[in-house]
Amino acid sequence: MSDLLDLTLAEARKKLAAKDISSTELTRAYIARMEATAALNAYITTTPDKALQMAEQADARLAKGEAGALEGIPLAIKDLFCTEGVLTTAASHILDGFIPPYESTVTTNLWQAGAVLLGKTNLDEFAMGSSNGTSYYGPVENPWRSTDEPDKKLVPGGSSGGSAAVVAARSALAATGTDTGGSIRQPASFSGIVGMKPTYGRCSRWGIVAFASSLDQAGPMARTVEDAAIMLQAMAGHDPKDSTSAPEPMADLTASLDQGVKGMRIGVPAEYRVDGMPEEINKAWQQGIDWLKAEGAEIVDISLPHTKYALPTYYIIAPAEASSNLARYDGVRYGLRVDGGSLAEMYANTRAEGFGEEVRRRVLIGTYVLSAGYYDAYYLKAQKVRALLRRDFDQAFEKVDAILTPTAPSDAFAIGENEDDPVKMYLNDVFTVPASLAGLPGISVPAGLSERGLPLGLQVLGRMFDEGSVVRVGRALERAADFRAVAAMVREG
Amino acid sequence: MTEPYRIQGETGAWEVVLGLEVHAQVISKAKLFSGSSTTFGAEANTQVSLVDAAMPGMLPVINRECVEQAVRTGLALKAQINLRSVFDRKNYFYADLPQGYQISQYKDPIVGEGELLLDLPDGSTKAVGIERLHLEQDAGKSMHDQHPQKSYIDLNRSGVALMEIVSKPDLSSPEEAGLYVKKLRSILRYVGTCDGNMQEGSMRADVNVSVRKPGDPLGTRCEIKNMNSVRFIQQAIEYEARRQIEILEGGGQIDQETRLFDTSRGETRSMRSKEDAHDYRYFPDPDLLPLVLEQARVDALGADLPELPDTKKARFISEYGLSAYDAAILVEERATADWYEQLAKGRDAKIAANWMITELFGALNKAGKDLSESPVSADNLGGLVDLIGDGTISGRIAKEVFAEMFETGKPAGEIVEEKGLKQVSDTGAIEGIIDEVLAENADKVEQYKGGKDKLFGFFVGQTMKKSQGKANPGMVNELLRKKLDG
Numbered sequence: 001m002s003d004l005l006d007l008t009l010a011e012a013r014k015k016l017a018a019k020d021i022s023s024t025e026l027t028r029a030y031i032a033r034m035e036a037t038a039a040l041n042a043y044i045t046t047t048p049d050k051a052l053q054m055a056e057q058a059d060a061r062l063a064k065g066e067a068g069a070l071e072g073i074p075l076a077i078k079d080l081f082c083t084e085g086v087l088t089t090a091a092s093h094i095l096d097g098f099i100p101p102y103e104s105t106v107t108t109n110l111w112q113a114g115a116v117l118l119g120k121t122n123l124d125e126f127a128m129g130s131s132n133g134t135s136y137y138g139p140v141e142n143p144w145r146s147t148d149e150p151d152k153k154l155v156p157g158g159s160s161g162g163s164a165a166v167v168a169a170r171s172a173l174a175a176t177g178t179d180t181g182g183s184i185r186q187p188a189s190f191s192g193i194v195g196m197k198p199t200y201g202r203c204s205r206w207g208i209v210a211f212a213s214s215l216d217q218a219g220p221m222a223r224t225v226e227d228a229a230i231m232l233q234a235m236a237g238h239d240p241k242d243s244t245s246a247p248e249p250m251a252d253l254t255a256s257l258d259q260g261v262k263g264m265r266i267g268v269p270a271e272y273r274v275d276g277m278p279e280e281i282n283k284a285w286q287q288g289i290d291w292l293k294a295e296g297a298e299i300v301d302i303s304l305p306h307t308k309y310a311l312p313t314y315y316i317i318a319p320a321e322a323s324s325n326l327a328r329y330d331g332v333r334y335g336l337r338v339d340g341g342s343l344a345e346m347y348a349n350t351r352a353e354g355f356g357e358e359v360r361r362r363v364l365i366g367t368y369v370l371s372a373g374y375y376d377a378y379y380l381k382a383q384k385v386r387a388l389l390r391r392d393f394d395q396a397f398e399k400v401d402a403i404l405t406p407t408a409p410s411d412a413f414a415i416g417e418n419e420d421d422p423v424k425m426y427l428n429d430v431f432t433v434p435a436s437l438a439g440l441p442g443i444s445v446p447a448g449l450s451e452r453g454l455p456l457g458l459q460v461l462g463r464m465f466d467e468g469s470v471v472r473v474g475r476a477l478e479r480a481a482d483f484r485a486v487a488a489m490v491r492e493g
Numbered sequence: 494m495t496e497p498y499r500i501q502g503e504t505g506a507w508e509v510v511l512g513l514e515v516h517a518q519v520i521s522k523a524k525l526f527s528g529s530s531t532t533f534g535a536e537a538n539t540q541v542s543l544v545d546a547a548m549p550g551m552l553p554v555i556n557r558e559c560v561e562q563a564v565r566t567g568l569a570l571k572a573q574i575n576l577r578s579v580f581d582r583k584n585y586f587y588a589d590l591p592q593g594y595q596i597s598q599y600k601d602p603i604v605g606e607g608e609l610l611l612d613l614p615d616g617s618t619k620a621v622g623i624e625r626l627h628l629e630q631d632a633g634k635s636m637h638d639q640h641p642q643k644s645y646i647d648l649n650r651s652g653v654a655l656m657e658i659v660s661k662p663d664l665s666s667p668e669e670a671g672l673y674v675k676k677l678r679s680i681l682r683y684v685g686t687c688d689g690n691m692q693e694g695s696m697r698a699d700v701n702v703s704v705r706k707p708g709d710p711l712g713t714r715c716e717i718k719n720m721n722s723v724r725f726i727q728q729a730i731e732y733e734a735r736r737q738i739e740i741l742e743g744g745g746q747i748d749q750e751t752r753l754f755d756t757s758r759g760e761t762r763s764m765r766s767k768e769d770a771h772d773y774r775y776f777p778d779p780d781l782l783p784l785v786l787e788q789a790r791v792d793a794l795g796a797d798l799p800e801l802p803d804t805k806k807a808r809f810i811s812e813y814g815l816s817a818y819d820a821a822i823l824v825e826e827r828a829t830a831d832w833y834e835q836l837a838k839g840r841d842a843k844i845a846a847n848w849m850i851t852e853l854f855g856a857l858n859k860a861g862k863d864l865s866e867s868p869v870s871a872d873n874l875g876g877l878v879d880l881i882g883d884g885t886i887s888g889r890i891a892k893e894v895f896a897e898m899f900e901t902g903k904p905a906g907e908i909v910e911e912k913g914l915k916q917v918s919d920t921g922a923i924e925g926i927i928d929e930v931l932a933e934n935a936d937k938v939e940q941y942k943g944g945k946d947k948l949f950g951f952f953v954g955q956t957m958k959k960s961q962g963k964a965n966p967g968m969v970n971e972l973l974r975k976k977l978d979g
Binding site for chain 2: 081082088090095098100101102104205206207208209210212213214240241242243244320321323324326327328330332333334343344347367370371372375379
């Protein structure tokens with residue numbers, strides 16, 4: 001495996017600027033690695049020709065001294081972002097052959113910063129899932145294997161499973177993800193990488209295939225907190241085409257990175273100690289607390305009393321929005337059409353064939369909770385609980401500057417596991433969903449390995465629009481954890 | 494007050510209760526949530542943005558101009574303007590509804606309760622409550638006649654802003670329903686928020702119809718959907734009310750349902766029953782924030798509103814001394830009112846109104862033209878009124894002159910000059926004619942003097958005839974009296 005692949009984004013940026021390496025060289029190394037790791041099924045579409053073209057242009061700009069913040073950096077894009085002229089699938093059969101004539105705002109920002117597109121990564125269909133197992137294009141394999149069952153293929157988490165896998169396998173320098181209930185943070189935890197969900201409204205949703213509009217948020221998946229911060233800086237920004245886009249500009253995150261946590265108050269919520277959680281998760285969490293304390297942070301016990309309602313609330317609101325957002329996939333204008341004897345029959349045939357089981361389940365749940373007679377009991381009540389969850393966080397953030405929790409209740413599980421039990425699968429999001437409902441920024445940072453030798457992440461949550469504190473605490477954890485482990489396939493090259 | 498409208502059934506008189514929901518297309522350059530053009534009549538699917546076609550990942554952004562148009566309309570209806578309103582999704586599948594939902598306003602509309610005054614034919618008015626006004630997207634158009642098996646879809650209209658204006662069930666006859674639509678259209682045109690063109694579909698109405706015996710509680714209603722002319726609305730109401738009465742008198746009951754008016758048969762027929770009613774699963778659109786307006790902006794929009802029909806009508810009555818009926822006719826269209834005011838300026842306003850309403854509108858009507866196409870300009874009609882006022886021509890001659898003006902577009906003075914129609918007001922000349930008439934009819938003069946008073950009119954007529962209508966009728970009267978009675 002080429003040494004070029006060992007560089008972090010920050011390091012590569014320096015070497016590119018110093019002309020020690022060229023983007024073309026770097027991109028070629030990643031194209032080769034993409035081919036070598038193809039068995040992971042992490043990419044739905046690779047775009048090597050386009051990548052080399054973009055790399056050439058990046059080299060030209062580097063030569064002229066006109067480099068952008070991500071000039072020449074090869075990235076993978078979750079296949080939920082619409083990319084002009086490049087197949088965009090949302091990992092669904094229903095978007096068969098859909099080549100958007102437009103580019104999402106976030107990816108536009110990345111290309112304007114000089115980044116290079118390697119390909120589009122696999123995901124759970126319409127980002128609905130926590131294992132990448134619901135993709136029409138098949139499951140993604142986690143580059144990591146456990147020490148006790150090294151032959152067993154594991155999931156990379158989801159829904160941004162492909163993005164997590166390509167970063168962990170070094171077949172992209174970094175990747176975009178989207179997080180609706182934990183879809184960046186949980187796969188980051190499972191794959192031993194950094195994943196960050198910024199505040200709702202930071203990254204424009206324009207051009208991202210919608211799952212649940214009030215929750216969807218794009219973010220970076222990278223090898224280090226610094227890489228994630230650099231990438232988020234390029235992705236974020238106000239977009240008049242998205243009415244929910246935040247007008248406030250984001251502060252320079254790299255400036256906060258190394259400020260340390262001395263004097264910061266870090267909250268530890270009692271309600272996140274859930275029954276039946278593996279001891280090693282608790283241990284990792286305690287380790288994180290100890291590290292931050294050692295770095296001079298003040299640890300504060302806090303309460304987020306409505307936490308236990310977060311998961312059911314999420315699984316009402318997200319499907320409700322999804323049931324409506326996915327109504328446009330009707331076979332009339334683009335994607336799959338399965339003809340029928342009447343309009344209604346064509347809809348039924350198209351949607352029955354085009355959507356996978358999990359998507360159909362959520363469309364049904366969402367339709368149900370919005371129906372006359374059930375709306376008040378489900379959707380309206382869920383909105384009220386959502387307000388209470390926000391209030392929990394507001395009150396906590398009067399006492400603390402950031403909150404530390406585990407990212408997920410387990411390490412990576414085997415492909416196929418949990419698939420027969422949707423509720424068990426949904427429990428993967430138990431620690432990530434509350435912040436999604438509240439719109440808060442969060443990051444997952446690799447903190448260590450489980451007893452089976454698999455990565456475990458810790459989650460840092462911050463106040464609305466305070467990504468600065470999130471990366472600051474994340475960076476402190478990263479430094480303390482000094483997580484150098486890599487997946488076996490990376491070690492073996 | 495006129496007699497209340499009643500339909501005579503076998504069991505007695507029935508009262509009709511009506512409420513209207515009018516969909517008015519907002520005048521705006523761009524659609525409600527996208528930048529596409531709204532021009533009518535463009536080639537199919539040429540005014541469709543990525544948002545209008547509901548491409549994946551596309552998001553709506555509210556068009557400020559449409560919001561302001563709704564506020565203007567609300568203010569013109571003397572309605573409550575809600576500074577915070579919410580856009581909801583109304584979910585249903587149809588091939589010309591690309592998103593699979595219509596963005597509308599459900600629980601929190603932008604405009605609340607208001608009022609509209611009907612101008613009744615007897616000159617009185619009736620207040621009709623406005624329940625609400627909300628903004629929503631129009632759907633595209635399905636064309637079922639282009640292909641034997643398939644339907645074609647034109648998305649040009651998809652996403653165009655509509656105002657749905659809902660009345661209270663305060664209307665009680667087909668005539669009132671017609672007056673309501675006309676008055677609403679008049680107000681919308683005054684404030685420039687909808688062109689009111691029903692043929693092009695920029696204004697369509699759903700009517701809720703129920704019947705009851707006077708004094709009884711409200712009956713079950715049926716909704717007749719999507720009518721695009723006042724005449725159809727009135728026909729549909731009449732048919733529907735009679736249909737309901739027949740059912741009730743036959744011992745049946747009315748099913749609450751949605752019906753369509755078949756214009757060729759003049760009947761309403763069931764479209765879907767309450768049981769088949771869509772469950773629209775309304776919920777707040779998470780792609781849009783609640784719409785918040787500043788009171789100062791609302792005030793500024795209010796200050797910029799033009800004089801509205803009701804105010805103008807009151808002013809025409811007090812300032813020009815017009816009857817309520819005439820004033821109502823003249824203010825219906827802003828252009829008509831302006832035309833009238835130009836005509837009436839510095840002239841006898843009542844005579845001006847009579848000429849405009851009776852002669853000009855009559856002629857236009859006959860020619861199938863509207864006021865903007867009138868061959869007679871306001872200044873030219875004014876010139877004619879002036880010639881009558883200063884005695885240059887008589888009223889009778891004036892009608893002749895007007896006909897010529899309508900034909901040729903020439904000013905009145907020119908025609909009078911050309912044709913030598915100037916009224917003779919010279920005492921000597923008129924006396925000369927009178928003398929001739931009296932001499933030629935000496936027998937009649939004898940009879941008159943013997944007490945046959947009615948013959949006076951004969952002498953007037955003969956004198957006028959001899960003068961070819963040009964003699965000043967007042968003077969003819971006066972001089973005849975002097976000669977015959979003096």
